[in-house]
Amino acid sequence: MGNAALDPGALSVKNHAMLAYIIKRIVQSVIVLLVVGLVAFAMFRFVGDPIDNILGQERTQADIERLRVELGLDQPFVVQYWNFLARAAQGDLGVSYRQSRPVVEILLERAPATLELAAVSGAMAIIFGIMLGIFTAIRRDGFAANTIMTISLIGVSLPTFLIGVLLIYFFSVGMQFTLFGQTISTDLGLPSFGRGETVKIGGWSTGFLTESGLKALILPAITLGLYQMTLIMRLVRSEMLEVLRQDYIRFARARGLRERAVNFRHALKNTLVPVITITGLQLGSIIAFAIITETVFQWPGVGLLFINSIQTVDIPVMAAYLMLISVMFVAINLVVDLLYFAIDPRLRVDRTARGH
Amino acid sequence: MSNTVLSIRNLVVDIPTRHAVLRPVDNVSYDIAAGEILGVVGESGAGKSMAGNAVIGLLNRPAHISGGEIWLNGNRIDNLPREKLRRLRGKDMGMVFQDPLTSLNPLLRIGDQLTETMLTHLDISRSEAEKRAVAALEEVGIPAAAERVNSYPHEFSGGMRQRVVIALALCAEPSLIIADEPTTALDVSVQAQIIALLKRLCRQRGTAVMLITHDMGVIAEACDRVAVMYAGRLAELGPVREVIQNPRHPYTDGLMGSTPLASKGQKRLRQIPGSMPRLGRLPAGCAFNPRCPKAQDACRIDPPPTMEDGRAACLYPIEIEKKVPA
Structure with a gap:
């Protein structure tokens, strides 16, 4: 060991180990998705009776039988599961009971709203979270850093829906108070529901291009991203404080490197390894948590779609949402694992050979 | 001393705590010339590393220099602003830490x-x-x-x-290297190589070295002069051969007696009774007096004389006797 770079075959060995690792992770991901698929599929069997839901009160035994064959409900469980997976793999997630349209079509229609909201709040959470985390770590005992840390407790402890409602109350409804004889309103005229005007580009409806669309994004994005931002900030801070205590930081200082180089080149990069894990998972939960924010702001995304589908027992939509979220989580996890390789050279060595 | 690179004058480092002010480095003075290797030896907590960190300006808060002067290449550096001191670090003085x-x-x-x-x-x-x-x-x-x-x-x-x-x-x-226990974390077989390397490079370039260690073997191997520290104070300072063969401070004598030497063929090692007092619990007078075999009443009243005239900070230094060279 320790002579990897001297060995001419070392590079290919490393790549080989990395490839094997990636394949292993992909196989694991597929197994996870199969299990989730099973759960989603089981909902069809055990949550209510779709035939009841579709046919309603006025039905004959012949109608029931016909629909049962049509939906393939007369076949054995395993066959049904296989058919479900096969169709899902081809992008056919069934037909919504409620809207009588393909679920994929409905999801694609709703996805842009959720993805745009998640992208904005995710970017906000990461950018401000990391910046504030670094700031509070470097100025550990400063007044500003302590103030930020105290305020961040609010972000961690207040539930998302309450933050949403409070933001609507302050900046949309507007709170009025009198100061020095002048009436001041906190109303910024920000919309409290919906996406505002959207522009269609291809199949994608975006709110980024209109003023009302951008305005409509502000409050929901803050609501959704605030918790993640404070979490990332506190994580970056504690990791950074830990890293700043390390010998290599002392040694970097002893070599007279500029404070900026010590903080950002040496400390930050070492901080990022654990931060990436959590941040990756947080991005997944931003989309998953969007359910609450979308409900509060009546945001026409997949989260709201999911809530509505629960109320109407629209199982194909629920199942599809479950599958979608799990695919996303698995994909994010995979990307996070690959990012480790990019950041930490120690992982690029074959881990099984090193025994840890 | 000709061509002095580092000069420490009456250096005092304080750590204010809630109860008292601790003084890990108390009135320490020594010089290091170009190309010279000065060993700084002492038990854990004797203040050797603290003095090194004070020189390079890397004391961890709340520890700070509260007295004395540090001169590097003829310039006073203990009162420099942070940014100026940063520019000296790495360029005029380097540091090697314990754990590579x-x-x-x-x-x-x-x-x-x-x-x-x-x-x-x-x-x-x-x-x-x-x-x-x-x-x-x-x-x-x-x-x-x-x-x-x-x-x-x-x-x-x-x-x-x-x-x-x-x-x-x-x-x-840099013209000065502070090596803080550079071999302690290494295999014994590698230690000698690293010391030899450090010695060769510094001799070639005329770099002054402050070699902080608790290993008398390393001192004997590498250093020109040695400074023995005890409880933050300098106990003895002198050329390595003299200090090893004719220690004058009772503490140095005890330290030598507790070092195994293959050539002497001793059966049992001597040991110094007791242990070094904690900072803030220092006895009056000489810090070593409770453990000193030669302590007199005077040792318990007044601090020992500073090292300007003799090389041991002791009221009753051991008389020089001719020992058989090892």
Whole structure:
């Protein structure tokens, strides 16, 4: 060991180990998705009776039988599961009971709203979270850093829906108070529901291009991203404080490197390894948590779609949402694992050979 | 002393705590000349590292220099503003830490860590810095340096990493190196190599070295002069041979007696009774008096004389006797 770079075959060995690792992770991901698929599929069997839901009160035994064959409900469980997976793999997630349209079509229609909201709040959470985390770590005992840390407790402890409602109350409804004889309103005229005007580009409806669309994004994005931002900030801070205590930081200082180089080149990069894990998972939960924010702001995304589908027992939509979220989580996890390789050279060595 | 690089005058380091002010370094003075290796020896907590950190300006808060002066190459540096002191670090004085496994940033190639240090201090181009990085690694004995520049720290063994650390400390050609227990974390077989390397490089370049250690073997092997510290104070200072063969401070004498020497063939090692007092619990008078076999009443009242006239800070130093050289 320790002579990897001297060995001419070392590079290919490393790549080989990395490839094997990636394949292993992909196989694991597929197994996870199969299990989730099973759960989603089981909902069809055990949550209510779709035939009841579709046919309603006025039905004959012949109608029931016909629909049962049509939906393939007369076949054995395993066959049904296989058919479900096969169709899902081809992008056919069934037909919504409620809207009588393909679920994929409905999801694609709703996805842009959720993805745009998640992208904005995710970017906000990461950018401000990391910046504030670094700031509070470097100025550990400063007044500003302590103030930020105290305020961040609010972000961690207040539930998302309450933050949403409070933001609507302050900046949309507007709170009025009198100061020095002048009436001041906190109303910024920000919309409290919906996406505002959207522009269609291809199949994608975006709110980024209109003023009302951008305005409509502000409050929901803050609501959704605030918790993640404070979490990332506190994580970056504690990791950074830990890293700043390390010998290599002392040694970097002893070599007279500029404070900026010590903080950002040496400390930050070492901080990022654990931060990436959590941040990756947080991005997944931003989309998953969007359910609450979308409900509060009546945001026409997949989260709201999911809530509505629960109320109407629209199982194909629920199942599809479950599958979608799990695919996303698995994909994010995979990307996070690959990012480790990019950041930490120690992982690029074959881990099984090193025994840890 | 001709050509003095580092001069410490009556250095005092204080750590204010809630209850009292602790004084890990108390009125310490010594000089190091160009090309000279000064060993600083003492038990854990004797203040040796604290003095080294004070010189390079890396005392951890709340520890701070509260008295005395530090002169480097004729310039006073203990009262410099942070930014000016930062520019001296790495360029005029370098430091080598105890544990080479944790001294290098695991995520940066060693070549990048070398060039980064040189580019910070020297007015050279990146390609010139890269050339010098390879040369610096060759000089500390890294085989195939041209390829190893691109390796990460984890691809080196402990001894090799300490060589890299030394290359890093020396790459901007400082006139002073503070080596804080540079061999303590290494295998015994590697220790001698590292000491020999440090010695060779500093002799070649005329670099002054403050070698902090608790290993008398290392002192005997590498140093020209030795400073013995006890409870933050200097107990004895002198040329290595004299101090080892004719220790004058009872503490130094005890330290020598407790060091195993293969040539002497002793059956039992002597030991100094008791242990070093904690800071803030120092006895009145000489800090060593409760453990000293020769302590008199006077030792319990007044602090021992400073080292200006004699080389031991003791009221009743051991008389010089002719011992049989080992």
